[in-house]
Amino acid sequence: MAVSDFRYLRLPGSGRRLVSVTRLWLGEDHLLQVERHSFGEDYRRFYFREIKLIVTQRTNRGRNMNIVFGVLTALLLLAIWASRSSVWEAWLVPAVCLGVLLISNALKGPTCVTRVHTAAQTAEIYSLNRLRRAHRVIDRLRPLIERAQGHDSTAPRPAGAPVEG
Amino acid sequence: MAADAPALDCIFCHVPLLPAFTAESLLAECPACHAPLTLAAFPALYHQQVVGEVGEPVVMDTESSCFYHPQKRAAVPCDDCGRFLCTLCEVVISDRHLCPACIEGSRKKGDLKDIESSRILYDNIALALAIWPMLIFYFTVVTAPIAVFVAIRYWKAPTSILKRTKLRFIAAIGIGVLQMVAWGAVIVTLASKF
Ligand SMILES: [Zn+2]
Numbered sequence: 129m130a131v132s133d134f135r136y137l138r139l140p141g142s143g144r145r146l147v148s149v150t151r152l153w154l155g156e157d158h159l160l161q162v163e164r165h166s167f168g169e170d171y172r173r174f175y176f177r178e179i180k181l182i183v184t185q186r187t188n189r190g191r192n193m194n195i196v197f198g199v200l201t202a203l204l205l206l207a208i209w210a211s212r213s214s215v216w217e218a219w220l221v222p223a224v225c226l227g228v229l230l231i232s233n234a235l236k237g238p239t240c241v242t243r244v245h246t247a248a249q250t251a252e253i254y255s256l257n258r259l260r261r262a263h264r265v266i267d268r269l270r271p272l273i274e275r276a277q278g279h280d281s282t283a284p285r286p287a288g289a290p291v292e293g
Numbered sequence: 294m295a296a297d298a299p300a301l302d303c304i305f306c307h308v309p310l311l312p313a314f315t316a317e318s319l320l321a322e323c324p325a326c327h328a329p330l331t332l333a334a335f336p337a338l339y340h341q342q343v344v345g346e347v348g349e350p351v352v353m354d355t356e357s358s359c360f361y362h363p364q365k366r367a368a369v370p371c372d373d374c375g376r377f378l379c380t381l382c383e384v385v386i387s388d389r390h391l392c393p394a395c396i397e398g399s400r401k402k403g404d405l406k407d408i409e410s411s412r413i414l415y416d417n418i419a420l421a422l423a424i425w426p427m428l429i430f431y432f433t434v435v436t437a438p439i440a441v442f443v444a445i446r447y448w449k450a451p452t453s454i455l456k457r458t459k460l461r462f463i464a465a466i467g468i469g470v471l472q473m474v475a476w477g478a479v480i481v482t483l484a485s486k487f
Contacts, residue, residue: 136454136455153455160454166417166421167413167417167418168412169411169412169414169453169455170410171410171411173407177337179335180334180335180337181332181333181334181338182333183310183330183333184330184331184333185304185330186328187304247337248299249299250299250300250301263331266331270335273335274335277336277340278336
């Protein structure tokens, strides 16, 4: 990988918590998890050569959020229908907001918890909290980690090597 | 490094996942609660844990010894200060062999990005000092000079180890100076009235 003065490439996904946002960055030989809060950043590194397992477990958080947003949107639509003659416009703004939240949450797909396991630590990757995205990122990391650990099953054919067939 | 690895439990039932896992079959669910899971396993999982080196003793008088452990044979010089180090003291960071003292010194200067666990973002602090007090404008008479001071004082301080511009510092100085100019104008106007 070409490494200029800028050593990190941002990987998709972000984990939002109360007062911080956590993102994952791809370095030359490690992953860097950056938790940014208002006035600082905390760093955690996972070196490719040390990663033993990446475990993803599907959670129900996304489904529960869909239910909550769905029920609230339905209630607001009901309120609009019930107050047709009077101030139904007042319900429209929150109904649209919740509808947008519902659709965006549904589109992001199922939620999950992703953890990296090394000899020294088991740590959650907060930005890989959606199943589809987590699998995509893990597929992207797999050859990098395997190469760092001396197992090169997906190495490109060396230039000039004869092609079979 | 600790001999016993950290636990890898199911997030739902907290049953350890690793004993149930073999090289032949990747687990597709928790063996206890049957919650679905995906395992990506890497060669390091099957490697033996490397036992930490203990440092070789000095055998002959003519051999150079470690600066920190005179009884241990020197293995490499520190790339920073040149002191001889044994295998116990030597730490390799970003392909450089360093001694504990140089690591501590570099860490304070923000030179060793690869071992730092946190950084303060002074540009965010300066910008917050320039912006938020505007909600109650009277505060800015105090905070504007502080924002400008913080921006100038920490202009060269280590910031995020990710790529980051000086834009926030510049904005903090610009806003802070504008606020001070505004206060200057207010004071001049008031003074001319009396
Ligand atoms: Zn379980």
